[in-house]
Amino acid sequence: MQSNGMSKKKMLRAISQIGTTREGHFDAFAVTDTFVQRHIGPSETDVTAMLSTLGFDSLDALIDSTIPANIRSANRLDTLQPPKGEQEALAALKALADQNIVNKSFIGLGYHGTVTPGVIKRNLFENPGWYTAYTPYQAELSQGRLESLLNFQTLMTDLTGLPYSCASLLDEGTAAAEAMAMAYDTSRQKRKKFFVSSSVHPQTLDCVTTRANSLGIDVVVGDVFEADFSGNDFSGVLVQYPGTLGEVPDYTSVAAAAAASKTLMIAAADPLALTVLKPPGEWGAQVVVGSAQRFGVPMFFGGPHAGFLTCTEKLMRRLPGRMIGVSKDSRGQPALRMALQAREQHIRRDKATSNICTAQALLANGAAMYAIYHGPEGLRRIATRVHVLARMFARALDNAGVAGLSAGQQMFDTVAVRLAAGSAADVAAAAAAAGLNIRVAGPDSVTVSFDETHSPEDVQALLAAFGVGVSEAQLQELAAEAGAQPLGGLPSGLVRTSEFCTHPVFNSHHSETEMLRYMRLLESKDLALNHSMISLGSCTMKLNATSEMEPVLWPQLANLHPFAPPEQTRGSVAMVQSLTQDLLDATGFAAMSHQPNSGANGEYAGLLCIKAYHEARGEGHRNVCLIPVSAHGTNPASAAMAGLKVVVVKSDDKGNVDLEDLRAKAEKHKDQLSALMITYPSTYGVFEEGVREIIDVVHGCGGQVYMDGANMNAQVGFTSPGDMGADVCHLNLHKTFCIPHGGGGPGVGSIGVAAHLAPYLPGHPVVPVGGDGLGASTVTKTTGAVAAAQYGSAGILPISWMYIKMMGSSGLKAATATAILNANYMAKRLEDHYDILFRGANGQCAHEFIIDLRKFKPQGVVEEDVAKRLQDYGFHAPTMSWPVPGTLMVEPTESEPRAELDRFCDAMISIRAEIDDVVEGRIDKLNNPLKNAPHTADTVMAENWDRPYSRTVAAFPLPYVRLNKFWPSVGRLDSVYGDRNLICTCPPLEDYLDQE
DSSP states (O other): OOOOSOOHHHHTHHHHTTTBOTTSOBOTTSOSOOSHHHHOOSOHHHHHHHHHHHTOSSHHHHHHHHSOGGGOOTTTTTTSOOOOOHHHHHHHHHHHHTTSOOOEEEOBTTBOOOOOOHHHIIIIITOHHHHSOOOTTSGGGBHHHHHHHHHHHHHHHHHHTOSEEOSOBSOHHHHHHHHHHHHHHHTTTOOOEEEEETTSOHHHHHHHHHHHHHHTOEEEEEOGGGOOOTTSOEEEEEEEESOTTSBOOOOHHHHHHHHHTTOEEEEEEOTTGGGTBOOHHHHTOSEEEEEOTTTTOOOGGGOOOOEEEEEOGGGGGGOOSOOEEEEEETTSOEEEEEOOGGGSHHHHGGGSSOOOOOOOHHHHHHHHHHHHHHHHHHHHHHHHHHHHHHHHHHHHHHHTTOOBSOTTSOBSSEEEEEOSTTOHHHHHHHHHHTTEEEEEEETTEEEEEOOTTOOHHHHHHHHHHTTOOOOHHHHHHHHHHHHHSTTTTSOGGGBOOSOOOOSGGGGSOOSHHHHHHHHHHHHHTBOOTTTSOBOBTTTOOOOOOHHHHGGGGOHHHHTOOTTSOGGGOHHHHHHHHHHHHHHHHHHTOSEEEOOOOSHHHHHHHHHHHHHHHHHHTTOTTOOEEEEETTSOTHHHHHHHHTTOEEEEEOBOTTSSBOHHHHHHHHHHTTTTEEEEEEESSOTTSOOOTTHHHHHHHHHHTTOEEEEEETTGGGTTTTOOHHHHTOSEEEEETTTTTOOOOTTTOOOOEEEEEOGGGGGGSBOOSSSOOOTTSSOOSOSOOOBOOSSSSTTSSGGGHHHHHHHHHHHHHHHHHHHHHHHHHHHHHHHHHHTTTSEEEOOOTTSOOSSOEEEEOGGGGGGTOOHHHHHHHHHHTTOBOOEESOSSTTEEEEOOOTTSOHHHHHHHHHHHHHHHHHHHHHHTTSSOSSSSTTTTOSOOHHHHTOSOOOSSSOHHHHHOSSGGGGGSOOOOSSOOEEHHHHHHSOOOSOSOGGGGGGGO
């Protein structure tokens, strides 16, 4: 095969010859902060040694032996610009960011200015101890973020007046869609109608409508006070509280009518308003959704933000996503874990309650810390001040004779103003000229929404834009009048009287010293990438570089409202377009959308594109989705959400798609075949030789091919979904393209599509986006929205932009080659100690491999024992029990140096010796280092030690552990106890175990 220039020497030339010309002279113009050598772990010496271990003389030879020749793309990525130095890339992004105009925003619509306390900004959002941790599947290593997420759940249950909460969702719009799906399922899918109040935010309505169309639900929009539920044909009703135009209705009568007809009452609520407004749970709502954005999380041009969903006890087991619960550990002590894991998608597949597997954990943690730092009184003060500013503005308009929500009417933070016919745009332009953005709600109406970043001086400037002049003295009078009755603009019957955030955690950390130490305490309980490798197969836990992360909180990017006027967002849109073009080059596709804000949401969006394509061609009856048995659990869940029928395809004994079974099922369903969902390289970690044939079979039967991009890290630069013939693929930017996992989120699931699917990319009702392929905001809305903001989690797209610009074509190829090298090196080191499942045609794995532990089960050793014992060695376990039960799937990524790979291999080899001690009867099957793992500090230091192995073996099984010991803060979790005694909020921990 023709070389792609990936020899060891060429790959590392930038490292070994920094600042040197071809003639060997020093080049004073060469950058010295090249990024490739910072991102890729192994040194040139390491690469030589590792290749020698594998029996190859170059990376080219390894890649030629690993990636099938029939899918290689010789010139893939050649159009990318040369790699930039770190400072050069930062300067280029800064130039784009400076094109944005960041006015003070009064637009509202669910996005508000907020103040991120510096102690939270620096010690959580900018702290790799928080943002590089993985989803808390290994609870013993995750007690800190689990406690923080439990705080988030408690905060949301307190504010909404409902007893159960999940640990965050993607945003308000998708949370509302999840609530609608809950209502539909609660009716046993018999009630096909769903009512949405006309006061609901437009982007939320669009997300709900998109999901409803997939499920065959009829969305009825109108005045909720005129809705008739007596026919018992509505599964649910959704209202906004306060409404999108600022009104604060009393929905008690609506809730009563809904309850009488067993129609689920759902409220989309503003959590800051709930600190002073009567909780929805107290006036009859059974589900409450919303966004925690204004609790200290920047607007981020639309995301990421933590959505929330709370519900009644009756609905608790239908909650989508994750829930944190209290259990106990092997010592009998309280310990936290993700509860009700039987709901997880890899178990329930197409029967899952939703496809949600990404919580916005990092943002939920930030919002929880904001509430802890301010406490209930601080939150009330912020809400009251916001309300007073809105009343000052409304009173001044009323005094001037401008029609609007006057000081005597009911509102929280948003004032709707009626203007002379056709004058709304002119007033908005006058405000923008003064550096203030307001919302144009119609040709003769605007709304003005206040938040904690605003001041009385802003009120004065806003009034001027409306042609109302007020002096300083008059401003003081307005403030005094509003302040005399701080909550005077709220309906008297809807003023909150119940307490919230009464738990000590919300009343103990109000000084910066206390807050700093509390966050550090929680951080110390969690293992993240700043401690050791997290080798999770299919999750790609690679370096999240500081230079990539730094721009995220630049005010030019972070403080931009997603619905700001387009002339103010040119820089961010240009960045999105630039990133899109680079990703199109990498994937071989024609168009792309970044709106999906998780990988699973990308799956859903991609399937909707396929479904819309079939419908446009008069083949809307195509509703069968073929999914291999090895597929990610979100694949069948997403297919079910898109209204497709799942048909499972077998895998052969080598882990490949069973071509014979595929042909038979494709032929059987050819008249109804909509799509095939396939992961490449396969979920088993190999490059299937027959992938083109698989794609041809599906196309030949009229179907489309959806490629799951979870394993894109083994493709970039050498092949691509588009080159292979796939029609659509989602990219986990939080995997391959360096956005951090954030302890369970945020994520981005951008979808690339072939040209024929471009017209069906997600649209948006507020800012038009769609099928131009570059994310521009000038095209007509196509398919419905799949997220609340037009570019989804736009605030973290700069991370991937920086990564690609700093790596360039050669660096991206080097990253892929090194990921494959690292995986094969580890598999080679371990193959004499464990069975390695599924190799490619020439004996190599792709970027991950599977360790088979099933043969030890008859002797009492299972994969969980190995996973927990690895914690004593200072490592997070690889992916456990998936895609094959009884196995561990290892993915080292390209960012890990050889020394770390060797440490992990040494740990696994040492554990194999411990397994042999059990299997061969040298130690008790139930009382050994594996079964007792992990070992906590208090266990090891206990006065009495009666175990048949030493304390040293327990805590320091290899010499390197002494140099960097991570102590799990709890023993092995008792999951059964936690599910049997479900506790998902945080009363005093000493009370939990009394309920046994």
